[in-house]
Amino acid sequence: MNTLIAWLLCGPKTDKSEAGATATEYGLLVTFIALLIIAGLTLFGTELSAWYGRLGFKLGGFAT
16 A cells, blocks of 8 residues: 555656657657648648738738
8 A cells, every 4th residue: 555655646666767768759759740840831831821811911901
């Protein structure tokens, strides 16, 4: 019972050598997401710009 209480209070024991691996995995994940965003903006950038331009033109009437 004491072991369960200690585990609940302190959390599970982790190996300290895994801390660098976790940071590396998060770094790779952030890099992959950034590459996806860059690729998406490169492929659809002109279409998005035109869409936002039309949206701004339509919403411009509400500002006056």
